[in-house]
Amino acid sequence: MAYKVRVNLIGAYFGMFLSLSCKGRGFSVLTVESARKYGGFMETNVSAEKALQFLLGNCPAGGQERVALPDSLGRVLDEDIRAGEDIPQFDRSPLDGYAFRAADTLRAGEDNPLILEVIEEVPAGYTPSKAVSAGKTIKVMTGAPIPEGADAVVKYEETLEKGNTVSLFQAFRSGQNIVRAGEDVMKGQIVARKGSVVNPPLIGLLAALGISEISVFRRPRVAVVSTGEELQDLGEELEKGKIRNSNSYSLAAYISELGGEPLVIGTAGDKAEEVAVLMKRGLAEADVVMTTGGVSVGDYDVVQDAVRLAGAEVLFWRIDMKPGSPTLAALKDGKLILGLSGNPAAGMVVFQLLASPLIKKLAGRAEYLWQRIEVLLKEDFRKNSPRRRYLRGRLVWEKGTALMEFTGGQGNDVLSSLIECDLLAEIPAGSGPLKAGEKLEALLLK
Template identity: 45%
Template sequence: MKTGIPLEEAQTTLLELVRPVKECHVSLAEAVGRLLSQDIRTAINLPPFDKSPLDGYALQAGDTETASSENPAILQVIEEVRAGFVPEKQVTPGTAIKVMTGAPLPAGADVIIKFEDVARTGNQLKVMYPLQAGSNIIRAGEDVRQGELIAAKGTVLTPPLVGLLAGIGVAAVPVFSKAKVAILSTGDEVIDPSEKLRPGKIYNSNLHSLGACCSQLGAAPVMMGVVPDEQAAIVEHISRALALSDLVITTGGVSVGDYDIVPAALKQIGAEIIFWKVDMKPGSPIIAAQYNNKLIIGLSGNPAAAFITFDLIVAPLIKRMLGFESGLPPKISAILKDNFNKSSQQRRFLRAKVEIINNIRYAKLTGEQSNGVLKSMIDCNILIDVPAGNGPLVAGQEVSAVVIGRQ
């Protein structure tokens, strides 16, 4: 078992141990945000036929070659076609068919003129100017052509893509299944928010915040509740969580105190400890283990520490399980807007918000930076990466940061 390893080693080691979960088909109503597990090509043209983009008349441009206001082309209206219906007649020289928006282009017609650009008396139509063949016609396949690749494997299903798939007649799409992530909190002091607060107790924020993070990523959280600081109870809950999920997350009980017994519980169930502690602050007391090809990640019980290690270490694993090729958070540089007066003997991540002002990227600290403070995570969308051995930071200096999921 390795201890105190660099963050990048922890990320790489764990990412090598996970693969996308199984594939399934979901309805379009459930598809947005999911990742395609297969390429999708269209079996039809879109639109599937030549059609009218407006209310007007379909006719032959040749009939209007010499048309003018003094000498209009006179045509006979022989039919009317609404959207959703097909013409029964064919346009021939000297005739026109009234068409509504979305109606198919009648056979024989090569141009459509707007209602407001003609004069009609009874079934007689007057066109006052020459028309160019092909005008005001939406051609079959103008949007997509039959056989065209619509979306490749690994594409995130967005609302426009869902609409396009519906437009080509796809009712269900192949996607990677949602990873099931079991989450449990340990600690005799932790109680559910539904309970009355009692002396010495605190409300369980980690279970709900990390469950929300999983949902935001597209995973399915499995809430396992609170477990007391008893090894047998922790063993029982982790064993049950493994049976119900693809990944297990615990919070609390991973440091070096007398009641930090998650490592012992993991050993008791026969899990292989991969590493314990990562060289970073906050969130150093993290443990990673594997049992029957499933990962168990034990995070700190401190709310901000749990959040930050989730973003940096757990979120990439969930993204990989959901089918993303690389789930590692992107890195950026920015100009610091605030002073940070502490030296950093250990690599430190500071909660901040990125702002763009006059095309320059700035990083503004979001509040208190201690392990237990959750409020400063609310507006946080980047983590400033402060190297070990760094002195205080001053406003105006350039800093490196990683982008996290709350935008």
């Protein structure tokens, strides 16, 4: 906390200084005004890392529920699952053949066949009623338990059957062609940990263990509030100067994809009171509220004022990055409000950077951060990057090396370049133009 206050004071000091001397040079002067207006300090122009810390640090704990195994795909375990038994439960034959004592075969060979007496046949699903002793064998089908006394199995195709005997033409070592109990999973072993996402093979393994119901985290509910007088919904004829509300559709889909339940609350105009009403509805019904629009410089007061009207405390405003700098986070009774840019691409890039890890954590996932990988640029990027910049691109492979190619325009409103984007590469602040072949760190969005 001491650190936080100190940073704020420095920020405020610079803000003050800038407002007096730097007018006309592109600096925002609202820091101090806002701090004064709301009677406190909030952090402005924070790093993406710090913004993420604010959100993850205030992520509420998720609830639990029990679901039937077949309905658990994609859900997140809220408990470690231990195997209550071995899988397989008994030593079994991996093939159709004959079980016998390996010691019997010591001298067996192509010209010296070992002839064994077949005393029983055991299909899969049945158990042998007899034991195998010297000179005897039991026919076992794939999956059948290994009879007592036997310690090796020969493939059916490698034998010669005749009446109630079978000939073997080679020596076997003890344990050959036997799948041991517990080869897949040992009793007591943790087969899946709390925080893992349930996938098809895990469902199969849980079924094998006889687990028909599991405890998972409740899906996080995420409310979506759009702001902006210019927004019209689908289906309406577009009036001049208006645009269609696309953000609530893409956000709802992103939230679903992450295992959350989107609650599209609605669209408010540019009046703080109107936004606050929807925001409060979102806070009442959901775990997190996301707004779009109303967070850039001139729009500043709309979402900010709505947050205040809703009784929430601003955690930060503006992130030191491009695109998506105009972003706001606030907290009300342990529930987060994340104000995203109304510019579609800027809003969605910040969604990927901040909201996606937040929703994953809220959903109970143990791994909620994007994987960072090193990529080589496949083409030049000609612009300077005075502040940290995130580029939208696609991972391509050349030999074992990861390259990134751009998926389209990088403007704040260019949503089309997100469609095939599975990489967000990070250009450090202060970088000049980049050449193809340059190394960048990137978030792997999958």
